[in-house]
Amino acid sequence: METVVWSKPEHERAGTPLLVMLHGYGTDELRMVNLFPQIPKEFTCAAVRGPMPIGDHYGWFLLDYFLANDFADVISTTSKVFAWIDSVKHNHSSVSLLGYSQGMAMASTLLRLRPEGFRATVGLSGFVLENDLLSLSESFDSPPPFFWGRDKGDPVIFRDAVQHTEEWLNTNTALTSRSYPGMGHRIEAPEMVDVSAFLRYYVLR
Numbered sequence: 001m002e003t004v005v006w007s008k009p010e011h012e013r014a015g016t017p018l019l020v021m022l023h024g025y026g027t028d029e030l031r032m033v034n035l036f037p038q039i040p041k042e043f044t045c046a047a048v049r050g051p052m053p054i055g056d057h058y059g060w061f062l063l064d065y066f067l068a069n070d071f072a073d074v075i076s077t078t079s080k081v082f083a084w085i086d087s088v089k090h091n092h093s094s095v096s097l098l099g100y101s102q103g104m105a106m107a108s109t110l111l112r113l114r115p116e117g118f119r120a121t122v123g124l125s126g127f128v129l130e131n132d133l134l135s136l137s138e139s140f141d142s143p144p145p146f147f148w149g150r151d152k153g154d155p156v157i158f159r160d161a162v163q164h165t166e167e168w169l170n171t172n173t174a175l176t177s178r179s180y181p182g183m184g185h186r187i188e189a190p191e192m193v194d195v196s197a198f199l200r201y202y203v204l205r
Contacts, residue, residue: 003049004084005029007036016044017119017203018092020085023050024101024126025059031100038192040200044092048084050102051077060106071131078109085110085117094119096203098195100187101126101156108168111146112138120202121173122147122195125154125185127161128168138172146173147198149191151183 006013019039021032032047039045050058052073061073089095096119099107104126111121112134121144148169150157169175178194 002051003029005033005047007039007043007045013044014091015093016042017094017096018089019043019045019096019098019199020081020107021045021047022060022081022097022099022103022106023047023058024103026054026057027101028057032098032103035098035187035192038189038196040196040204042204043096043199046088048081050106051080060102071133074109074129074131077106078113081106081110082114089117094203096120096122096199098122098124099126100124101185105129108146109134111144115140115144118144120145120147120199122149122198124149124187124191124195125151125157125183126165127157128165130161130164140172143172143174145176145198145202147176147178147195149178149180149194151181151185152179153181154183154185156185 023029023031029047029049036045050060052059052061060077085095095117097107097110104123105128107121107123108128111118123146146169176198180188180191
């Protein structure tokens with residue numbers, strides 16, 4: 001990936017657990033950088049910029065109002081993210097994912113394609129892609145730990161996408177689900193307290 005912001009200088013990263021942080025549609029990596037102080041200090045965080053320009057900002061693949069997508073775009077971007085992760089993972093004790101909004105779709109797609117590659121996954125105010133090819137290719141030896149945080153009144157994520165996400169997560173993952181009434185399509189401090197506890201339990205214990 002062309003642009004990555006790290007939470008630690010290079011000489012402090014060796015042997016630490018890596019948290020790859022994926023921003024939402026029409027934002028950029030700085031949205032994730034703002035969360036660095038709320039992640040346990042043992043982690044090295046890497047906020048990655050999506051490769052697709054969306055106006056003055058970025059995304060991972062094109063979306064319409066109903067969150068439909070071009071699967072070729074999804075696979076192309078997923079391959080780029082995997083290539084970047086493969087180039088740095090040798091320096092870390094484990095790799096986990098955190099995705100916000102469209103970044104949750106990316107994080108869950110990465111998990112579906114390479115479930116053995118990630119210690120834990122966090123999805124915030126986002127969704128899981130509904131795609132028959134992904135469903136045919138995914139195979140989990142055991143349910144991976146997944147944190148899903150959202151406001152049930154979030155006006156951005158389409159209702160059918162929420163329903164599919166809930167069904168898929170309950171079927172395929174060891175799910176920790178939390179809701180934050182009134183939060184909207186945002187990330188707020190109480191949610192990050194729960195995210196921190198989840199990461200401590202599944203990665204640092």
